[in-house]
Amino acid sequence: MRTLRDLQVVRGVRPAPEIRTDEGAESDVLGVLSGHFSMFNNLYRIESWWEGTFLERVAPGAFRKTMRERRDQVVVAFDHGFDFQIGDKVLGPIRELREDGQVGAYYEVDLLDTSYNRDLAPALKRGLYGSSFRFQVIKDDWDRSGEPSDDNPDGLPIRTIREVRLHEFGPVTYPANPEATANLRSVVGMTDGYYERVRSTDPRRVEALAERVRELRTGRPDQAEPAAPVVTDAPEAVTAHHPSGLSAAVRARILTAPFLTTGAIHESAGTSRSRGE
Numbered sequence: 527m528r529t530l531r532d533l534q535v536v537r538g539v540r541p542a543p544e545i546r547t548d549e550g551a552e553s554d555v556l557g558v559l560s561g562h563f564s565m566f567n568n569l570y571r572i573e574s575w576w577e578g579t580f581l582e583r584v585a586p587g588a589f590r591k592t593m594r595e596r597r598d599q600v601v602v603a604f605d606h607g608f609d610f611q612i613g614d615k616v617l618g619p620i621r622e623l624r625e626d627g628q629v630g631a632y633y634e635v636d637l638l639d640t641s642y643n644r645d646l647a648p649a650l651k652r653g654l655y656g657s658s659f660r661f662q663v664i665k666d667d668w669d670r671s672g673e674p675s676d677d678n679p680d681g682l683p684i685r686t687i688r689e690v691r692l693h694e695f696g697p698v699t700y701p702a703n704p705e706a707t708a709n710l711r712s713v714v715g716m717t718d719g720y721y722e723r724v725r726s727t728d729p730r731r732v733e734a735l736a737e738r739v740r741e742l743r744t745g746r747p748d749q750a751e752p753a754a755p756v757v758t759d760a761p762e763a764v765t766a767h768h769p770s771g772l773s774a775a776v777r778a779r780i781l782t783a784p785f786l787t788t789g790a791i792h793e794s795a796g797t798s799r800s801r802g803e
Contacts, residue, residue, distance in 0.1 A: 529663050529685075530742055533735065534693060535577060536606070536716040538658030539565055539630075543697055545637065545650045556637040556647060558621065559602075563657040563695040564589070565630040569677050569684070574717050576739060580683045584690075589631045592661075592692045593623050601694040602635050604646060606660060608723050612642045617696060631659075633695065650697065659695035660720065663687055 543561035566586045573579050597620060601607075607614030618636045626632035637643045649655060665688040672681040725732040 528742055529666055530739060531662060531664065532738070533576060533717075534660050534662055534720075536658060536660050536720045537564060538656050538698055538716060539563060540656050541565075542653030542655060543650060543657050544653075545647065548636075554639050555618070556639040556643050558634055559617070559637050559650065559697070560622075560632070560634040561657050562626065562630040562632050563659040566628055571682070572685075574715070576717050576721060576736075578743075580685055581678055582685045582687065584630075584687045586625060586628050588687050588690050589625055589692060592690055593625070593631075596692060597623055600692050601696075602633075603694055603696045604642075605698050606658065606694065606696070606720060606723075611645075615640075615642060617643060617646075646697070655697035655699060657695065658698040658716070660693045661690040662693070663689075664691055665689035 539562060541562060543559050545557045545559050548555065548558050564584055566588075567583055569581055569583045571579070572582050600620065600623070601614075602617045602620060603614055604612050604617060616638075618638045620633065621636050622632070622634035624632055637647075646655075667686045667688060669684040669686075672683070674681040678684065721732055721735075
């Protein structure tokens with residue numbers, strides 16, 4: 527496995543972000559949103575056309591540089607800016623952004639008192655959203671020994687992310703990759719779903735990136751390789767699709783992800799904005 531550094535990928539966590547009132551906050555602040563968008567040292571399985579199939583974990587320290595150097599460039603948005611009502615409007619300014627020891631990447635955001643944040647507030651207060659973030663992998667290590675174990679029953683390569691470039695984070699309806707757990711979970715379709723959405727507004731960029739992915743895998747850009755998915759599991763040629771949202775097929779695949787259901791989780795997993803950065 528090799529890492530395409532230009533590829534922006536998406537991960538998320540199930541622990542719901544919290545929203546609380548702050549009596550000392552400015553009058554235009556609805557509340558303070560806080561939580562973790564990434565948890566350290568959790569091993570989870572990646573299955574993606576764009577990324578491949580492997581196990582992954584994030585090491586403590588991976589966010590330290592990007593939080594120090596890029597904090598003013600990081601955007602806080604709902605559903606990666608693709609919600610058809612809210613779009614890419616910012617939820618609010620970042621109050622705090624830091625690594626929380628050995629736990630994960632912690633944030634606090636002042637939610638602006640806007641109509642769209644008021645629409646989100648009830649579900650946020652009830653813990654109905656997860657958190658997700660979009661980033662590039664800058665430094666990583668690969669263990670390709672392929673030895674099966676309880677945590678890696680299929681003997682897949684294991685990637686440890688050592689440094690990332692953070693672009694945005696925020697609450698999402700369907701988070702993928704799991705909170706702290708002793709068992710193996712799977713990430714299904716988040717990066718693929720992100721590029722499907724980007725394709726609707728910038729197809730040339732997506733196809734150029736897909737060609738680089740194919741070349742990385744095969745050594746030749748023109749060598750036979752399946753096309754980047756648009757709607758890979760659509761039952762018919764015509765699929766219900768909102769122009770700025772996930773397709774029905776991708777939503778269905780995410781909803782069947784193992785971490786959203788109870789039961790065994792060591793089985794083989796299913797199939798697997800800035801917009802111009």
